[in-house]
Amino acid sequence: MRTHFDVFGLPRAYDVDVPALEKQYRELSLQLHPDRVAQADARERLKALEGTTALNEAFKTLKDPVRRAFYLLKLHGIDLDREDAGAQKDMPLEFLEEVMELREALDTAMEKKDLPRARAMATDVEARRKAALGEAAGALRALEGGGPGADGQALVKKASHALGRVRYFTRFLEQVDAFEEESLS
Amino acid sequence: MSKNGYLQIHDPLKPRGQAVGIDLGTTNSLVASVVHGKPRCVPVDEGDSLLLPSVVHYAKDGGVVVGARARRLAPEHPTDTISSVKRFMGRSPDDAETRKLGHYRFVPGSKVVRFDVAGGTPVNPIEVSGEILRALKRRAEAHFSTKVEQAVITVPAYFDDAQRQATKDAGRLAGLEVLRLLNEPTAAALAYGLDKGSQGTFAVYDLGGGTFDVSILKLVDGVFEVKSTGGDSALGGDDFDRAIAQHVLQAMGASEPSPALVAEVLAASRKAKEALTDAPEVELSAGGHTQVVKRADFDAWIQPLVQKTGVVCRRALKDAGVAAGELDGVILVGGATRVPAVRRYVAELFGREPLGDIDPDQVVALGAAVQADLLTNADRQDEVLLLDVIPLSLGLETMGGIVEKLIQRNSTIPTAAAQVFTTFKDGQTGLDVHVVQGERELVEDNRSLARFTLSGIPALAAGMARVEVRFQVDADGILSVSAKEQSTGATQSITVKPSHGLSDEEIEQMLLDSIDHAEEDIQARQVREQRVDAERVLAEAERQLREHGSLLQDGERAAIDAAMARVRELSAGNDHLKLKEAVHALDETSRPFIERVMNQAITQVVGGHSVEEF
Ligand SMILES: Nc1ncnc2c1ncn2[C@@H]1O[C@H](COP(=O)(O)OP(=O)(O)OP(=O)(O)O)[C@@H](O)[C@H]1O
Ligand SMILES: [Mg+2]
Numbered sequence: 008m009r010t011h012f013d014v015f016g017l018p019r020a021y022d023v024d025v026p027a028l029e030k031q032y033r034e035l036s037l038q039l040h041p042d043r044v045a046q047a048d049a050r051e052r053l054k055a056l057e058g059t060t061a062l063n064e065a066f067k068t069l070k071d072p073v074r075r076a077f078y079l080l081k082l083h084g085i086d087l088d089r090e091d092a093g094a095q096k097d098m099p100l101e102f103l104e105e106v107m108e109l110r111e112a113l114d115t116a117m118e119k120k121d122l123p124r125a126r127a128m129a130t131d132v133e134a135r136r137k138a139a140l141g142e143a144a145g146a147l148r149a150l151e152g153g154g155p156g157a158d159g160q161a162l163v164k165k166a167s168h169a170l171g172r173v174r175y176f177t178r179f180l181e182q183v184d185a186f187e188e189e190s191l192s
Numbered sequence: 193m194s195k196n197g198y199l200q201i202h203d204p205l206k207p208r209g210q211a212v213g214i215d216l217g218t219t220n221s222l223v224a225s226v227v228h229g230k231p232r233c234v235p236v237d238e239g240d241s242l243l244l245p246s247v248v249h250y251a252k253d254g255g256v257v258v259g260a261r262a263r264r265l266a267p268e269h270p271t272d273t274i275s276s277v278k279r280f281m282g283r284s285p286d287d288a289e290t291r292k293l294g295h296y297r298f299v300p301g302s303k304v305v306r307f308d309v310a311g312g313t314p315v316n317p318i319e320v321s322g323e324i325l326r327a328l329k330r331r332a333e334a335h336f337s338t339k340v341e342q343a344v345i346t347v348p349a350y351f352d353d354a355q356r357q358a359t360k361d362a363g364r365l366a367g368l369e370v371l372r373l374l375n376e377p378t379a380a381a382l383a384y385g386l387d388k389g390s391q392g393t394f395a396v397y398d399l400g401g402g403t404f405d406v407s408i409l410k411l412v413d414g415v416f417e418v419k420s421t422g423g424d425s426a427l428g429g430d431d432f433d434r435a436i437a438q439h440v441l442q443a444m445g446a447s448e449p450s451p452a453l454v455a456e457v458l459a460a461s462r463k464a465k466e467a468l469t470d471a472p473e474v475e476l477s478a479g480g481h482t483q484v485v486k487r488a489d490f491d492a493w494i495q496p497l498v499q500k501t502g503v504v505c506r507r508a509l510k511d512a513g514v515a516a517g518e519l520d521g522v523i524l525v526g527g528a529t530r531v532p533a534v535r536r537y538v539a540e541l542f543g544r545e546p547l548g549d550i551d552p553d554q555v556v557a558l559g560a561a562v563q564a565d566l567l568t569n570a571d572r573q574d575e576v577l578l579l580d581v582i583p584l585s586l587g588l589e590t591m592g593g594i595v596e597k598l599i600q601r602n603s604t605i606p607t608a609a610a611q612v613f614t615t616f617k618d619g620q621t622g623l624d625v626h627v628v629q630g631e632r633e634l635v636e637d638n639r640s641l642a643r644f645t646l647s648g649i650p651a652l653a654a655g656m657a658r659v660e661v662r663f664q665v666d667a668d669g670i671l672s673v674s675a676k677e678q679s680t681g682a683t684q685s686i687t688v689k690p691s692h693g694l695s696d697e698e699i700e701q702m703l704l705d706s707i708d709h710a711e712e713d714i715q716a717r718q719v720r721e722q723r724v725d726a727e728r729v730l731a732e733a734e735r736q737l738r739e740h741g742s743l744l745q746d747g748e749r750a751a752i753d754a755a756m757a758r759v760r761e762l763s764a765g766n767d768h769l770k771l772k773e774a775v776h777a778l779d780e781t782s783r784p785f786i787e788r789v790m791n792q793a794i795t796q797v798v799g800g801h802s803v804e805e806f
Contacts, residue, residue: 033415037577041606041667045371045567056666060606067603 011065011078021079021147023069032066073173076143080170083150083163087170098171106175113182122190129183136176143169209339211371211568212332213379213560215346216321216359218278218402218428219527221246222554223328223343224561225336226569231383231561233554236331243553244331247275248323250309258327270295270455272310276430277324279402280305280317281362282354289426292434295451295458318358322365329366337724343368344564346556348403349375350423350583352629353641353671360668371567373668376400377407378418378580379559380525383550385411385576392520393419395509397538397546398556399501400526402428406505408512408519417579419512420602422504427497429465429528435493436461436476436485444481453479465490469530491533498537505541511602522546525555579604582669586641589626593635598663601631605669610662612678619651623659627673646675722768726759726775733782736789743788755781 012019015031037043039062041055068074077087109132116124146166150159212225212234220243224233233242237259249262250272257265266273274296283289285298285305299306299314306314325345332340345368347359356373363370377396384390391411398405405423409416437457441449449457460478464485467474473486509516524546528534538546550558566572581602587595588611598609613623623646630638649657658678665671733756737749755778762771 030413033413033417033577036415036579040577040579042372042567042577046570056606056664059667060608060664063604063607 009061010082011068014062014065015069017069019079019082020151021075021144023075025070028066028070032062032070035062072144073140073177076140076147076166076170076173079147080143080163080166083166085163085167087167087174097167099168102168102172102175105172109179113179117186120190122187125183125186129180132176132179132183136173136180139169139172139176143173209341210332210336211342211344211564212329212340213344213346213374213557213562213564214325214328215376215379215557215560216278216324216362217246217556218276218400218430219246220244220401220553221324221328222557223332224554224557225332226561226565231558231565233557234332234335236328244324244328245275246277246324247273248277248320249273250311250315252310254311256323258323267452267456267459269310270451271297271308274307274309274315274320276402277317277320279426279430281321282352282356282358283317295455297451318362318365321359321362325362325366325368329368334720337721341367341369342371342564342568344372344374344560344567345370346374346376346379346560348398348400348423348425349377349405349407349418349421349580350403350425351669352425352584352639353586353669354639355425356668356670360670370668371564373670374560374563374578375405375407375418375421375580375583375669376403376556377405377421377523377525378409378416378578379557379563380523380550380555381407381409381411381416381559382562382576382578383555383559384523384547385416390520393514393518394521394523395505395519395542396523396525397501397505397529398525399528399534400428401528402426402430404428404501404504406501406508408508408514414576415579416576417604418581419514420508421581421583422508422511423583424500424504427500428526429462429531431497432465432490432494432528432531433458433462435497436464436490439489439493440476440478440481440483443483444479446479465531469532487532494531494533498534502537502541516542519544523555524548525552527553580667580669581605582607582665584629584639585631586627586629586663586665586671587638589628589635595628595630595633595635595638599665603665605665606667608662608664610660613646613659613661614655615649615652615657616654618654620654620657621649621651622647623649625661625673625675627663627671641671642673644673649677650679652679718768719766719771722771722775723763726763726771729775729778730756730759733778736782736786740785740789740792743792744785748785752778752782752785 010019015028015035017023017028036059039055039058041052041059044051044055068078080087109128113125113128115121116128143166146162146169150162150166210225212223213231215222215224221236222233222242222244223236224231226232235242236244238261241260244259245263247259247262247266249257249265249269251257262273263275266275279289283305285302297308299308302314304316306316307320308314325343329340329343343363345359345363347356351359359373360370377398380396380398381394384394391413393408393410396405396407396409398407403423403425404427405421407421408419410419411417437454440457440461441454444457446453457478460476464474464476468485468487468490471487473484476483476485519542522538522542522544524535524538529538529546529548529552535546562576563578566576582599582605583601585597585601586599586609587597590596596611598611599607613625615623624643625646626635626643627641628635628638629641632638646659646661649659656679659675660678661673661675663671663673733752737744737752741749755774759771759774759778762774765771
């Protein structure tokens with residue numbers, strides 16, 4: 008299977024030089040885009056449509072550190088985006104406690120329409136999200152080049168748990184955002 | 193046409209004619225094209241105006257009038273004269289938009305909007321827009337003396353799938369191949385970017401007659417990358433008119449005004465609004481009532497509307513991940529940005545004075561012309577590329593009427609997403625899919641694009657059959673859906689037709705109906721084309737007679753003169769076949785003379801050189 012990394016001819020690694028990626032994206036777009044073949048036959052145009060669709064998807068995934076991490080994890084066999092993913096049920100107990108605690112605190116703030124409180128929580132959660140992403144990145148880097156061994160299994164699990172938290176924190180922040188928009192309008 | 197050489201200066205009918213860019217506006221429409229490397233708007237209405245008022249009048253005798261003349265007929269025939277039809281494109285009869293203050297008569301109980309107009313048959317918004325496009329196409333053809341068959345048509349960036357589809361259908365109805373639907377702010381940026389060769393991040397604020405758009409774009413190395421877009425496809429200068437009209441109608445004590453009065457007050461309000469751009473107060477009179485409107489009052493009435501644009505702009509900046517201070521420029525587009533209160537607000541919002549050096553009326557059409565040229569002209573292809581985004585998220589209805597988003601707003605297009613559905617009952621052979629567009633969580637708060645049933649799924653135990661549904665959004669921002677049953681590999685392709693739109697059959701019927709008109713159109717075009725041809729032949733013959741009269745032989749002059757007179761006479765008439773014959777006769781009559789002219793020219797070139805040199 009052609010991966011998003013293959014589209015750009017990059018090694019399958021967490022660290023990506025984003026400005027260089029952007030430049031390459033523009034160059035590839037100039038070559039592949041449907042606008043380049045607007046007068047050509049249907050087959051050429053379909054090819055351009057498919058090629059550019061794949062390019063756009065690859066670019067979107069690789070330029071963003073969070074999406075990139077999720078994608079790498081998926082290449083390691085765990086797809087956290089699938090609703091039925093076993094990995095989601097497999098989160099450690101501390102995490103569930105953390106979720107309950109945050110959930111309750113936010114509900115209270117929202118009930119009281121306490122925007123400053125919600126914002127303060129957002130700042131705290133943002134920091135946790137960053138730390139969790141750092142943890143996932145560390146595990147993903149350690150996996151690069153290494154074989155599947157027992158060590159590898161543990162690293163994948165570590166990345167998966169860290170990204171599970173990232174995902175929860177992201178949703179939490181979206182909720183605060185929505186609450187903020189609602190209270191301001 | 194002549195085959196004897198000298199008259200064949202060039203073939204006026206290029207295979208696909210002139211590609212044009214069309215700004216199909218709520219209030220005014222324009223057509224532009226690139227000539228000698230520069231985009232220019234084409235005169236399309238009385239007094240060589242570049243703006244064609246987007247007004248269509250349907251007469252009792254079935255005739256259709258478009259433009260300034262139609263607008264003049266509006267006060268007398270308010271229900272037979274459709275203006276601002278763009279606001280109804282892709283909308284259903286029960287949309288809020290359709291029920292705003294206006295003066296139309298709708299056909300009740302129809303699932304699509306239909307205007308009840310004079311001339312017998314009700315018309316839908318696609319047909320009305322088609323008339324505007326047809327008028328633009330014809331006038332551009334007359335201007336260029338060539339066919340116009342390919343066009344880039346602009347749409348508000350915030351148009352949803354249904355509105356885009358409707359616009360494309362209108363183009364088809366007018367006999368145009370729609371090369372691309374181009375977002376209006378992107379078109380404006382293209383017009384600016386090419387003029388200045390600039391790099392950087394720009395915001396385009398486009399407030400027209402009926403729609404508001406804002407786009408944040410980054411221009412690097414010839415690639416225009418739209419970072420985010422936002423808008424309101426039902427907010428514009430028309431709403432400013434309505435704000436004034438509502439106050440005036442109230443002051444008049446007219447609680448249930450007639451369509452004629454509404455039309456009159458709206459027209460007067462619009463005039464007053466435009467005058468207030470330059471004057472601190474103006475007098476407004478309509479329906480025997482006169483009152484003074486002060487700019488300060490007007491500013492206060494439109495304040496909530498203007499602030500609505502601010503909310504949208506802030507969200508677009510946030511989505512783009514750009515702070516107002518990081519922008520390299522703000523571009524103003526659209527007639528309603530002439531309102532001083534709007535300019536002030538935009539300057540404040542972005543913390544800088546906006547650019548406005550290209551005529552805000554023309555800038556969108558000029559950009560569309562550039563894109564049409566880029567798409568059809570192989571020589572220009574590597575210069576510039578536009579990368580646009582989808583303005584509104586696409587999603588599916590899931591359990592409990594909740595939307596699951598599949599494609600996020602502001603994703604670069606073309607883009608695609610896939611979703612796997614499993615059956616939930618034993619032996620289930622069909623699956624219902626409901627596609628919606630919008631940002632809200634509940635299905636009912638979004639626009640319903642399509643409902644369809646995936647059928648022919650093999651009867652298996654619950655959860656065993658897996659169907660992958662793939663959503664592809666093309667470079668026009670238009671969605672198509674295909675489905676694949678994973679255990680058998682059977683593929684189904686569904687064309688998404690908006691739930692409130694017209695079916696393919698209906699569009700076909702409209703096309704067929706328009707072919708009746710088209711016959712007259714073709715006739716008129718052939719006459720015009722043949723006339724152009726005749727003129728060129730005449731001019732060329734006159735030149736040769738003037739310059740090489742000495743080569744004429746006895747009696748030749750009289751015969752050629754007679755043939756020329758015949759061409760002139762028939763040029764004034766409408767019979768293109770007779771005219772063609774006369775042109776041919778002129779060719780034949782003058783051939784011996786012309787051959788002599790050619791021979792002499794060759795002798796002169798060769799003269800003085802020995803044959804060996806060649
Ligand atoms: N001098 C002026 N002062 C205030 N408003 C003006 C002025 N001139 C034009 N307008 C308003 O601008 C609007 C038309 O703008 P424009 O021609 O850009 O819209 P459009 O392209 O037809 O619409 P849209 O882009 O929304 O489809 C009308 O509401 C008109 O009244
Ligand atoms: Mg416009």
